[in-house]
Amino acid sequence: DFIQNIETCTNSQQQRQIIRRANVGLPSHWNLQTENVARFSLDENSNEYQTILSLFDKTMTNKYTAILLIERIQNKQWYTQYNSYKSFSLKKDAEKKLFHGCRQESVDLIINSFFNRSFAGVNGTVYGHGAYFSANASYSHSYAKPSTQNGE
Numbered sequence: 001d002f003i004q005n006i007e008t009c010t011n012s013q014q015q016r017q018i019i020r021r022a023n024v025g026l027p028s029h030w031n032l033q034t035e036n037v038a039r040f041s042l043d044e045n046s047n048e049y050q051t052i053l054s055l056f057d058k059t060m061t062n063k064y065t066a067i068l069l070i071e072r073i074q075n076k077q078w079y080t081q082y083n084s085y086k087s088f089s090l091k092k093d094a095e096k097k098l099f100h101g102c103r104q105e106s107v108d109l110i111i112n113s114f115f116n117r118s119f120a121g122v123n124g125t126v127y128g129h130g131a132y133f134s135a136n137a138s139y140s141h142s143y144a145k146p147s148t149q150n151g152e
Helices: 047-059 076-086 104-113 137-141
Strands: 006-008 015-017 037-041 071-075
Touching: 037 104, 047 137, 071 076
Parallel strands: none
Antiparallel strands: 006 015, 037 071
């Protein structure tokens, strides 16, 4: 309803105010980027890096040698879509930080296709085709294989 600026979800009938903005409100800590999708290495001293490292260490029961790097994937379109869908979430605390393990060779494909299910099945399809995530880093790590290019 553009007269009253209200959007209604056809499935749940939940309503929300339509807010039109030129700026979609990207996170202030994001790096400037010229393309829609970009990868940025996090500074080891940043709060973001330390928060992720802490969660990883807390849920990584397997011994590991070193963290090589932690990257932030910035995708303006997905971020905007995610925030739109999130506003319809019935549970306000539904967000979780999850891990996904994969071969190094799959990383760019995943980033550029946003976990496209047509690529699923390399590590199994116990619950059907899809992208699998875990709150436990050690479980996801079991699916991460060393790179065949440089052993990382």
